[in-house]
Amino acid sequence: MEVPILKQGEFLIATIQAALSDADLEHLRLALVQRVVRFRSRAVIVDVTAMDVMDSFASRTLREIALMIRLRGADTVIVGIQPEVAFAMVQLGLTLEGVGTALDLEEGLAYLNQKFKNIN
Amino acid sequence: MAGEEIRVPINSDQDIVLARQQGKTLAAASGFSLVDSTLIATAISELARNIVSYAKKGEIILQKLSAPGRRGISVLAVDSGPGIADLRLALRDGFSTSGSLGLGLPGVKRLMDEFEISTAPGGGTVVRIKKWRQDQREK
Numbered sequence: 388m389e390v391p392i393l394k395q396g397e398f399l400i401a402t403i404q405a406a407l408s409d410a411d412l413e414h415l416r417l418a419l420v421q422r423v424v425r426f427r428s429r430a431v432i433v434d435v436t437a438m439d440v441m442d443s444f445a446s447r448t449l450r451e452i453a454l455m456i457r458l459r460g461a462d463t464v465i466v467g468i469q470p471e472v473a474f475a476m477v478q479l480g481l482t483l484e485g486v487g488t489a490l491d492l493e494e495g496l497a498y499l500n501q502k503f504k505n506i507n
Numbered sequence: 508m509a510g511e512e513i514r515v516p517i518n519s520d521q522d523i524v525l526a527r528q529q530g531k532t533l534a535a536a537s538g539f540s541l542v543d544s545t546l547i548a549t550a551i552s553e554l555a556r557n558i559v560s561y562a563k564k565g566e567i568i569l570q571k572l573s574a575p576g577r578r579g580i581s582v583l584a585v586d587s588g589p590g591i592a593d594l595r596l597a598l599r600d601g602f603s604t605s606g607s608l609g610l611g612l613p614g615v616k617r618l619m620d621e622f623e624i625s626t627a628p629g630g631g632t633v634v635r636i637k638k639w640r641q642d643q644r645e646k
Contacts, residue, residue: 406524406527406528407524408520408521408523408524409520409523409556410520410521439531439545439548440527440531440545440548440549440552441549442527442549442552442553442556443553443556443611443614444556469545470542471541471542471544471545471546472545474542474545474546475542475545475546475549475618476549478546478549478614478617478618479549479553479611479614479615479617479618480600480613480614480617481614
């Protein structure tokens with residue numbers, strides 16, 4: 388299941404649309420990092436609204452995506468973590484520490500627009 | 508009393524997704540809330556991943572439970588892999604043998620109401636976890 392990655396100006400938006408296997412997540416990680424380089428993107432939004440389970444592997448892969456993208460000098464915001472998924476993640480001890488999060492795509496975009504407006 | 512078994516063979520990372528989806532469906536059908544169904548599905552995902560990572564193949568067996576005055580779900584994760592050499596260490600929070608991932612067993616234990624494990628070096632691992640419906644849980 389390929390995750391579509393949309394280029395929106397200086398940002399990239401990856402929208403997860405169904406449950407992803409480990410291989411799908413690893414593919415997403417590579418695809419995002421490559422596109423950040425190709426498009427010289429300043430930020431990436433990963434929309435996980437459709438993910439009904441976030442286990443240790445998914446959580447670790449998202450954290451790795453954010454860390455790799457930070458090394459490229461860009462930001463990552465994870466948006467749309469469902470309340471029950473957040474509950475399960477915390478119980479399991481997964482915190483996505485150091486990764487930006489926002490309620491939904493709209494909030495994520497607003498956060499990034501505000502941030503880059505201040506810099507420009 | 509226990510209901511019919513749903514057996515999900517675990518041979519690849521695709522099967523992890525399948526097992527947790529089956530578990531979530533069964534939990535919802537048993538009347539679990541969305542939060543509890545998600546906790547159960549997450550626990551199944553972790554156990555199925557342990558099978559793929561450490562034993563390569565095994566099985567997840569799901570079953571509805573009904574005891575006097577309460578209903579629940581049982582998940583059995585069975586493999587005949589290398590087993591866990593130091594179980595005490597594996598059940599300690601933060602323990603990991605494969606980089607930063609770890610076995611996640613303490614986390615799985617926190618997600619569920621009951622947790623049993625039997626393992627022997629070279630003799631495979633069996634984990635049985637259970638969760639009871641919140642509205643019926645004994646006070």
